[in-house]
Amino acid sequence: xxxxxxxxxxxxxxxxxxxxxxxxxxxxxxxxxxxxxxxxxxxxxxxxxxxxxxxxxxxxxxxxxxxxxxxxxxxxxxxxxxxxxxxxxxxxxxxxxxxxxxxxxxxxxxxxxxxxxxxxxxxxxxxxxxxxxxxxxxxxxxxxxxxxxxxxxxxxxxxxxxxxxxxxxxxxxxxxxxxxxxxxxxxxxxxxxxxxxxxxxxxxxxxxxxxxxxxxxxxxxxxxxxxxxxxxxxxxxxxxxxxxxxxxx
Numbered sequence: 261x262x263x264x265x266x267x268x269x270x271x272x273x274x275x276x277x278x279x280x281x282x283x284x285x286x287x288x289x290x291x292x293x294x295x296x297x298x299x300x301x302x303x304x305x306x307x308x309x310x311x312x313x314x315x316x317x318x319x320x321x322x323x324x325x326x327x328x329x330x331x332x333x334x335x336x337x338x339x340x341x342x343x344x345x346x347x348x349x350x351x352x353x354x355x356x357x358x359x360x361x362x363x364x365x366x367x368x369x370x371x372x373x374x375x376x377x378x379x380x381x382x383x384x385x386x387x388x389x390x391x392x393x394x395x396x397x398x399x400x401x402x403x404x405x406x407x408x409x410x411x412x413x414x415x416x417x418x419x420x421x422x423x424x425x426x427x428x429x430x431x432x433x434x435x436x437x438x439x440x441x442x443x444x445x446x447x448x449x450x451x452x453x454x455x456x457x458x459x460x461x462x463x464x465x466x467x468x469x470x471x472x473x474x475x476x477x478x479x480x481x482x483x484x485x486x487x488x489x490x491x492x493x494x495x496x497x498x499x500x501x502x503x504x505x506x507x508x509x
Contacts, residue, residue, distance in 0.1 A: 261364050263424060265504050268397065269341035269358040274310040277501035278303060278421055284378055297481050297497060302375040304499040306423030309357055309400065312340045314415040317382075319351045321407030328353060328404070333415070344413070351404040353382065353411075355419050361391045363424050368392070371400060371422040381409035384420075390427065452486035453479075 267273055280303045285293035294300050314333040321327065328346035330353075341358045348354060361369050369391045373384020385401045400420035404411070413419065426432075441447045456477070463471035479486060483495030 261367075264362040266360040266362070267358065268360065271312070271341045271358075272506075273357070273359045274312060274342060274416070275307055275359070275504055276310065277503055278306050278308045278375065279418060280304045280498075282374075282376055282378075285376070292476070295476050295481070299376055301496065301499060304501060305375060306421055307501060307504070308374060308418040309342070309355070309420040309422075310416050311344065311355065311413050311419050312342050312415065314413065315344060316410050316412050317344065317346075317353055317404075318410045319353075319404035319407055321351070323350050325349045327351070344419075348401070351407075352385075353402045353404065355400040355402075357397060357400060357420065360395065360397060361389075361422075363391045365392050366427050367424045368427050369398075369422050370425045371398065371420055373400075373402065374418040374421050377418070379411065381406050382411045388425070392427075449485050449487065456486055 265273065265275065280300060282293075282303060285291060285299070315330055317328060317330045319328050325346045325348065327349070328351065330344055330346065332343070342355060344353055344355050346353060363369060369389045370386070371389065372386035373379075377384070379402075382402045382404050385403055387398065387401075389398050402419075440450065456479075460471055460474075460477055479488075481497060483491045483497075485491055
């Protein structure tokens with residue numbers, strides 16, 4: 261399948277495969293946050309758009325667009341494609357994404373902030389766009405969460421994260437509740453996992469040498485069931501998201 265990006269400005273959009281690193285995860289002891297595979301994979305799950313210029317933005321608590329002030333590190337960067345602006349009001353900071361995306365029929369684009377990104381004083385807003393037919397651009401918006409709290413974005417920092425999603429995704433699923441013991445194989449594997457986790461946690465608290473050396477259980481990370489058998493054949497510990505290539509002349 262093809263995902264096509266059409267630039268709408270003379271500058272090439274600063275779009276890249278999503279960065280797997282997060283500063284707060286780097287800062288955890290021994291970077292242990294990366295041991296959580298669901299977190300690590302979510303970080304990589306798509307593409308991200310970066311801001312071309314460093315700036316500081318502040319909201320004074322009002323509802324007018326002018327109630328958000330933006331101070332750029334270099335004044336002339338205000339005119340760069342992808343620079344932020346405040347045109348909606350209500351404490352919203354907007355990044356115009358100067359490109360169109362085209363997905364295959366039946367596929368939307370989910371756009372949000374950097375996965376597992378944390379920013380004090382502001383939060384990303386998420387949207388879903390029908391990019392298989394719409395000839396309209398979309399914006400990435402953030403909303404301030406507190407007045408008079410300056411928010412800093414560095415040049416090259418990710419401000420948007422996007423990936424395709426099927427439009428009929430939820431129509432295809434039939435949510436159902438059931439009793440776990442009605443699925444004997446899953447029940448057995450779950451009980452093995454629960455008992456193993458409790459035992460490992462106990463040994464870790466007691467500073468049992470093997471548990472301390474191992475530090476964390478790696479069965480899910482390795483794609484193994486609690487009994488040691490292989491899980492899904494296509495289990496992933498890393499995503500290989502391809503970059504957008506410039507068209508050949």
